[in-house]
Amino acid sequence: MDALGINGPFLLAQIVNFVILYLLLSRLVFPPLLKMLDERKQKIAEGLTAAEVARQEAEAERAQLMNQLEQERAEAQRRIAAASTQAEKVKAEILASAQKEAEEIKVKAKLEAEAEKQRILADAEKQIAELTMLATERVVRLGMDQSLQHKLIEDFLSETSLN
Amino acid sequence: MRKLFQGKNLIYTIGVLALMVVSVVFIRVPLPTISLPAEHIPGWSIAGFPITNTIIATLLADITVLLIGLLAVRKMKDVPEGFLQNIMEWVVEIFDGMLTDIGGKKKARAWLPMFLTILLFLLFANWWELVPGFDSIGVMEPVEVAYAKTGVTTGYETTSILGMSSLVSDQVKLTEEEQAEIKAEAKHAEEAGEEYHPHEAKGYILIPYFRAAATDLNLTIGLALMVVVLSHIIGFRTVGVKYIRRFAMPVITGMKPIDIIVGILELFSEFAKIISLAFRLFGNIFSGQILLFVMAFLLAFLLPLPFMALELFVGFMQAFVFAILTFIYFEQATHSHAGDEHH
Numbered sequence: 001m002d003a004l005g006i007n008g009p010f011l012l013a014q015i016v017n018f019v020i021l022y023l024l025l026s027r028l029v030f031p032p033l034l035k036m037l038d039e040r041k042q043k044i045a046e047g048l049t050a051a052e053v054a055r056q057e058a059e060a061e062r063a064q065l066m067n068q069l070e071q072e073r074a075e076a077q078r079r080i081a082a083a084s085t086q087a088e089k090v091k092a093e094i095l096a097s098a099q100k101e102a103e104e105i106k107v108k109a110k111l112e113a114e115a116e117k118q119r120i121l122a123d124a125e126k127q128i129a130e131l132t133m134l135a136t137e138r139v140v141r142l143g144m145d146q147s148l149q150h151k152l153i154e155d156f157l158s159e160t161s162l163n
Numbered sequence: 164m165r166k167l168f169q170g171k172n173l174i175y176t177i178g179v180l181a182l183m184v185v186s187v188v189f190i191r192v193p194l195p196t197i198s199l200p201a202e203h204i205p206g207w208s209i210a211g212f213p214i215t216n217t218i219i220a221t222l223l224a225d226i227t228v229l230l231i232g233l234l235a236v237r238k239m240k241d242v243p244e245g246f247l248q249n250i251m252e253w254v255v256e257i258f259d260g261m262l263t264d265i266g267g268k269k270k271a272r273a274w275l276p277m278f279l280t281i282l283l284f285l286l287f288a289n290w291w292e293l294v295p296g297f298d299s300i301g302v303m304e305p306v307e308v309a310y311a312k313t314g315v316t317t318g319y320e321t322t323s324i325l326g327m328s329s330l331v332s333d334q335v336k337l338t339e340e341e342q343a344e345i346k347a348e349a350k351h352a353e354e355a356g357e358e359y360h361p362h363e364a365k366g367y368i369l370i371p372y373f374r375a376a377a378t379d380l381n382l383t384i385g386l387a388l389m390v391v392v393l394s395h396i397i398g399f400r401t402v403g404v405k406y407i408r409r410f411a412m413p414v415i416t417g418m419k420p421i422d423i424i425v426g427i428l429e430l431f432s433e434f435a436k437i438i439s440l441a442f443r444l445f446g447n448i449f450s451g452q453i454l455l456f457v458m459a460f461l462l463a464f465l466l467p468l469p470f471m472a473l474e475l476f477v478g479f480m481q482a483f484v485f486a487i488l489t490f491i492y493f494e495q496a497t498h499s500h501a502g503d504e505h506h
Contacts, residue, residue, distance in 0.1 A: 026276035
């Protein structure tokens with residue numbers, strides 16, 4: 001034992017030394033370290049849970065916003081479509097009314113032209129009659145009185161009616 | 164490799180090579196006197212007890228561990244800033260996880276302080292050995308005194324370097340006549356109740372102030388003994404009286420005869436545990452120390468470096484092995500012996 005240096009008091013001293021070191025370390029050093037580690041672990045776990053919750057909330061909010069946007073877009077689409085049909089309708093109406101008006105103008109012009117023609121014809125007829133009367137008067141000035149004269153003219157006119 | 168011989172590096176390379184040559188030719192480190200028991204430092208004692216250099220190293224390791232531990236937990240912050248806090252948290256977390264894997268959360272937390280104390284204490288005790296001055300600063304003792312005490316016959320001559328006395332590699336050997344003379348004189352001094360002093364010191368040996376704590380069997384056997392005894396206490400406290408069953412107690416518990424032999428084996432294995440724990444640590448650190456001595460003796464520069472790196476690793480490994488085995492012994496002690504419960 002002596003050759004190996006093993007010696008009771010020294011051995012005991014080493015054990016006591018270690019026990020003191022153990023007591024000091026396990027009172028003063030390890031508990032705060034372990035506490036800190038455990039607390040931090042818990043904090044991180046809590047933080048992660050909170051982040052997950054926040055992420056889910058944001059996700060839901062985003063989905064809701066997207067939904068709303070989609071609805072508004074559809075609404076706008078619908079309005080544009082409605083306006084478009086409205087415009088089509090108005091266009092058709094305007095076209096129709098314009099056509100009608102044009103037709104009316106055409107008809108009116110035709111009627112007027114017809115009336116004018118009639119009037120001119122009547123005028124011409126009258127002038128022809130007068131001219132004929134003049135001519136006839138010259139021819140038959142002597143032999144006929146006024147009434148006969150008129151009767152002849154009427155006859156002539158009815159025979160040569162332009163109508 | 165090519166860069167080693169270019170520009171500035173060339174100067175360094177040549178310098179290192181020159182140092183090596185100088186160290187081989189001019190600087191010879193004496194091989195320290197290797198002694199298995201820790202050396203008593205001459206003239207130092209507390210209450211009649213001599214102080215050994217391993218005790219000083221043990222206290223140094225204590226102070227280192229305590230200082231690092233206390234500085235790490237001083238002003239602890241939730242978001243760690245200090246290097247010490249970070250590294251201590253890292254160490255605690257890693258080993259907490261490891262022990263939890265082995266023995267579950269409850270046991271890990273119960274024995275983590277013991278595990279970490281052993282680990283850190285042995286780690287620094289082993290690593291202090293690598294600090295310059297360890298094993299090399301100390302008290303000169305005349306070889307005659309050393310011979311009278313421990314039978315050392317080889318001393319060294321001394322010289323003075325920068326006002327400090329230092330051993331040189333010139334050996335001084337005590338002749339047979341001188342040895343006989345010293346023996347007679349020492350005996351005479353002992354009978355007169357005095358300490359032996361030689362008339363004239365022929366040579367000296369160095370008694371270093373510091374020597375790696377684990378190179379003292381008192382430390383390793385003390386720790387091993389404590390650990391194994393503690394494991395039995397833990398066994399009794401968790402398993403109860405039935406804990407004795409694993410050692411041969413056929414009369415009390417009425418076990419089968421084969422269990423007697425198993426019990427005897429178990430009993431022997433408990434002693435084997437103490438011996439293996441103690442001598443594994445002692446052997447590794449002691450041989451590492453001698454390895455470093457011999458390497459420095461062969462070539463004072465560069466050569467010891469890789470071996471120092473090796474010792475750094477060995478120092479950690481032995482501390483870890485001791486600590487983890489402690490935990491495993493504690494853990495095993497809490498298992499009630501398989502099968503006994505359900506017969």
